[in-house]
Amino acid sequence: MDLKERFLQHCLKFSENRNLIENLWLKIEKKHSEKGRFYHNLDHLENMFLELEAVKDQILNYTAITFSVFYHDIIYDATSRSNEEKSAEFAVSRLEELNIDQAIIKEVFEQILATKTHQISNHHDTNYLLDADLSILGKDPETYRDYTKKIRKEYSFYPDLLYKPGRKKFSSIFWNWKASLKRTILNQNTKNRQKKIFNLSLITYKVRFWIKPNCVNKKT
Known part of the structure; x- marks a missing residue:
């Protein structure tokens, strides 16, 4: 499954607005194709999903971790120390457009913030995200x-x-x-x-x- 189709399938669980979903995907694609992204690009997301698919049955909320993968590097500036915070906030604003449950949005927000330090987490799924990253x-x-x-x-x-x-x-x-x-x-x-x-x-x-x-x- 390619990245766009994966994103589409998870978004359709919460919204049938395909124009909105298409625009959200285009933003992800554009941000990860920016000049200077030699590693933190769409290939990185693809590789993370390859790792996570192998242990999918052990992940408690695959929808949340999927959105965390898509948005954890959405803001990437090698000169900045606040990429994760900005990425987490960006994710919240976009996921709210899809009317996703606040519990899921909160989980995504916290998982993205966890990628700043990559410390072992008390949250089960977060460790899978960090390991994949x-x-x-x-x-x-x-x-x-x-x-x-x-x-x-x-x-x-x-x-x-x-x-x-x-x-x-x-x-x-x-x-x-x-x-x-x-x-x-x-x-x-x-x-x-x-x-x-x-x-x-x-x-x-x-x-x-x-x-x-x-x-x-x-x-x-």
């Missing part, structure tokens, strides 16, 4: 290297002197995230689990050289 860290080395190149392009305005320390700080959240990933997205078949744990170990090896040991919370 960072699942690139568990991919094969070649895919991971491609990801790092795309991210570097998105932050090309920073010289290496400033960029590298920032990426080291970001990588530190990997230690908390790894435990969460193993109990959600990796709860698939044994072959996939073993493959991804191997890939994770490669990333872990690299991170050990990026971050000073006393700066890392080594929860496993």
Whole structure:
């Protein structure tokens, strides 16, 4: 199922206004196709859904998490520290146009905000969203290297002197995230689990050289 059709199907649960839904989709498509989005684009959303589909039966509210995926990066400015807050607010305003239940809107709002820090959540579905968002860290080395190149392009305005320390700080959240990933997205078949744990170990090896040991919370 392509992204547009997926969005349409979930919106039609709440509104039959196809013109409205079409306009909402076009906005999502336009925002994720902006110049400078080398990684945080429609391909990223597609990959997140591939991860989530594999564990769909374990997610309590798939509609909410679907809207969270579509809107979690709707506002993306590499120079801003408030992308998640703005994205969450943007999502609320659009979902209200569809007359979606406030409980679902609140869940989407909170899930999007959670992507700011990627801390393990007490909310069941939020952990699935966070794992899918960072699942690139568990991919094969070649895919991971491609990801790092795309991210570097998105932050090309920073010289290496400033960029590298920032990426080291970001990588530190990997230690908390790894435990969460193993109990959600990796709860698939044994072959996939073993493959991804191997890939994770490669990333872990690299991170050990990026971050000073006393700066890392080594929860496993």
